[in-house]
Amino acid sequence: MESEMGESKTVMDYGRIATSLDRMAAQIRECNPGNPDLVFVGIRARGDYLATRLADRVSKAEGRDIPLGALDIGLYRDDADKVIPEVRASEIPGSLEAKVVVLVDDVLFTGRTIRAALDALMNYGRPQKIELAVLVDRGHRELPIQPNYVGLTVETSVVDKVEVNMSEDGKKDSVIIRKK
Amino acid sequence: MTDELKTLKNKNLLGMADLDRDETELILDTASGLKEINFRPIKKVPTLQGRTQINLFFEPSTRTRTSFEIAGKRLGADTINFSASTSSLVKGETLIDTAKNIEAMVPDILVIRHSAAGAPYLLSQHLDCPIINAGDGAHEHPSQALLDIFTVREKKGKIDGLKLAIVGDIAHSRVARSDVMGFTKMGASVVVAGPSTLMPPEIERLGCETANSIDEAIEGADVVIMLRIQLERFETSPLPSLREYSELWGLNTKNVELTAPGAIIMHPGPINRGVEISPEVADGRRSVILDQVQNGVAVRMALLYLLTRRTTQNE
Numbered sequence: 497m498e499s500e501m502g503e504s505k506t507v508m509d510y511g512r513i514a515t516s517l518d519r520m521a522a523q524i525r526e527c528n529p530g531n532p533d534l535v536f537v538g539i540r541a542r543g544d545y546l547a548t549r550l551a552d553r554v555s556k557a558e559g560r561d562i563p564l565g566a567l568d569i570g571l572y573r574d575d576a577d578k579v580i581p582e583v584r585a586s587e588i589p590g591s592l593e594a595k596v597v598v599l600v601d602d603v604l605f606t607g608r609t610i611r612a613a614l615d616a617l618m619n620y621g622r623p624q625k626i627e628l629a630v631l632v633d634r635g636h637r638e639l640p641i642q643p644n645y646v647g648l649t650v651e652t653s654v655v656d657k658v659e660v661n662m663s664e665d666g667k668k669d670s671v672i673i674r675k676k
Numbered sequence: 677m678t679d680e681l682k683t684l685k686n687k688n689l690l691g692m693a694d695l696d697r698d699e700t701e702l703i704l705d706t707a708s709g710l711k712e713i714n715f716r717p718i719k720k721v722p723t724l725q726g727r728t729q730i731n732l733f734f735e736p737s738t739r740t741r742t743s744f745e746i747a748g749k750r751l752g753a754d755t756i757n758f759s760a761s762t763s764s765l766v767k768g769e770t771l772i773d774t775a776k777n778i779e780a781m782v783p784d785i786l787v788i789r790h791s792a793a794g795a796p797y798l799l800s801q802h803l804d805c806p807i808i809n810a811g812d813g814a815h816e817h818p819s820q821a822l823l824d825i826f827t828v829r830e831k832k833g834k835i836d837g838l839k840l841a842i843v844g845d846i847a848h849s850r851v852a853r854s855d856v857m858g859f860t861k862m863g864a865s866v867v868v869a870g871p872s873t874l875m876p877p878e879i880e881r882l883g884c885e886t887a888n889s890i891d892e893a894i895e896g897a898d899v900v901i902m903l904r905i906q907l908e909r910f911e912t913s914p915l916p917s918l919r920e921y922s923e924l925w926g927l928n929t930k931n932v933e934l935t936a937p938g939a940i941i942m943h944p945g946p947i948n949r950g951v952e953i954s955p956e957v958a959d960g961r962r963s964v965i966l967d968q969v970q971n972g973v974a975v976r977m978a979l980l981y982l983l984t985r986r987t988t989q990n991e
Contacts, residue, residue, distance in 0.1 A: 568709065571723040571751075582682060583709030583981065591717055619718040 507650055508671035513631065516647035517546070520629055521553035523645050524598055530558065531596055533624065537565040538600040539613050540584055545662045546631055547600035563589040567599075572612035586616070593621030598645075602660040604630040607641035632671055634658050684982050688800045688807040691816035692857040700862060703978050704826050710981065711974035713750055724753035727784040727984055732775070733810070734760045734790040739945060739969065740810050740819070744787045747976035753784070753984075775799045784984050788812075793850075806983040814848050820944050821854035823975040825862060827968050828899055831940050836863035839936070841893040842884075843925060844903030844952050845874040851944045852903060856882045869893035870903075871925060873914035890925050895934045901942045902927050902953045918951050928954040932962065940964045 508516070528534050534554070538547025544566035551564040565588040570581030599613055610628060617626060629645035634652040648671070652658060655676040662669055682702050686694055695703075713721055729748040733741050741757060748755040758778065769777075771790070778786070785806045788796045793813030800807050811817040829835055840859050846852045846868050856866050860883040868879060869887040880886060887893035894900050905921060915921050927941065935941075941953075941962045949955050958965060 570709075571713075571721040583706045583978075585709045585712045587712075588716075593717075615722070619716050619720070621717055 503675040505673050505675075506670055507673055508632070508648055508669075510667055510669045513647070513669045513671065514666065516631065517549050517553060520645045520647060521550050521557065524550065524627075524629065525554055525557060527627070527644070528596055533595045534598065535563045535565065535589065535592065535595045536598050536600060537567050537588065537617065539609060540566055540568045540586075542660055542662055543567075543601035546602060546629075547598075549666070550598070550600060550629065565589050567613055567616055569609060569612040569616055572616045574608060574612065588620045591621040592617060592623045594624045595621070597623045597626045598629050599626055600629045602631050602662075603658050604628075604633045604641075604643055604646075605636055605658070607637045607639035610641050611639050631660060632658055683985065687983065688796070688809075689818055689979055689983065690796050690800060690807070690809045692818050692821050692854045692861070693816070695818070695858070695861070697861055700822070700825065700858065703822055703975065703982065704829060706982060707822075707826055707971070707974040707978035710751075710977040711971070713977070714970070714973055719750050720752060721750070722752045723981065724748065724751040724784075724984060727753045728782070729753045729755045729785050729787065729980065730778055730781075730783040731755065731757045731787045731810075732778065732789070733757065734771075734788075734795070735811070737789055737811070739972075740789065743969070743972045744808075744810060744819075744976050744980075747973050748980055750973070751977055751980055753980065756783075771795060772799065772802050775803055779803050779805055785980060808979055808983065811850055814850050814853070816854045817850040817944075818854050818858075819972070819976055819979060820851050821858035822979070823968055823972040824851075824855055824901065824942060824944070825858050826971045826975050827942065827964055828859075828864075828940070830971065831964055831967070832898060832938075835859065838864040838898040839896060840864050840866045840899045840901065841887075841897040842866060842868045842901045842903065843890050843893055843927070844870050845905050846870045846879060846903070847874045847876045848906050849903050851901075853882065855901060856884045860884065864899075867893045867897070869925075871915065871921070890927065891931055891934055894927070894931065896936050898936050898939055899942065900927065900932075900935060900939060901944070902947075903944070904946065904948055905951055918948075922951050926950075926952055926954060927957050929956050929960075932957050932960075935962075942968055945969065 536547040536551040538544030551562045555562045568584040568586045570583050627644040630643045631647040633646045633649045636654050657674040659672045684699050731741050731744055745755045787808045787810050789810040790812050793815035795812050796807050796809040842852050859866050866884040867887050868884050943965050947953055947958055
């Protein structure tokens, strides 16, 4: 695939994303067998879609509803003086006191988004543990943050764009790397 | 990823007259996002950390000042209250000199209330710091209008096409003026009514209609905003008695039935129970008076957020 920006490469298609989510859901269950305190929290926007898909898989496998929330981290960004983030409401299912939170995002890059999300989560109580699940780890961390569950680890250049597309039914899901 | 740079056009919020529909919607949407912070176990975000907000109140106010102070604190700002009774105004300093002294201490935003209409505008001509008008004389009270619009949108799901009635002392009410401008810009139709001594001439020029009785005004209304009789503002009484006022212009269990099904009753507070509104209505199922107070914090958070951010953006 070619675009005016340069070379583009689809690194994950619908099938690959679904398989990765299956595997990640299985790993999350393995690490938290039947844990009644498990909660999924996705980072807006897109991390919340992925969190929904992971929570659905775990809920189905265990035959119970795993609580699910969405987190907006605009107010916690450390680059907020460069952009004015649009503020959207966070929806957290009750207090996170003593819960095991699986924080979900689409792409892990510098780690700054996760740093902001950790600050935000702490305002909802003191979780017993927070784990991190990401669909793509593209490297180039600027903070000491590592994921517990990863869909795909890819080598990228720091200027590349990693584009995650999510559709309602999942059929058009894709991960594309656009080279600069 | 689309990081749309949405912001307000002016560095100050002096009145609803200056806001267009898109800006109003931006404020309401931002307030919707921020409201949730008020219900967290830890009600504070670090967004305005290191910013200083000074509330300059030259007129007594508890709820508006408290609401602005809570809003600033929950966003992480340092808030300082400066009130006329403790100030150097009594020592003869002019308003502009007082404000310039405050600005010399480098605040990031000023919230001003003053009994003279236009005082926030006057200060905005002399200061670089963003200014929010928290009520100036009988002129404007934009944050009240915005929280009213927010509350109606939350309860009715829209503003467009709604019928609003504002009843009471229209002449002395900055809330009425800001509400008329704000709600009509958002597509509602507004009728105002009150005793002829308390109706300002040519109020229709703001885009509302007038009615001659409370019944005429509230019939079929989706929203009724009752205003307080501001006894402290009168030198000579414009009314024969409060009891007569209550009988002629009060909202009670009987006339409230004239409103549209599902109508909501609002009041900017503080209410005079048994004068402009009967206790049964003030505490009844249609009343959203306490929702207004709750939403006031979210709306003021949105204003502080958008106006302080706007200045960083332009630096």
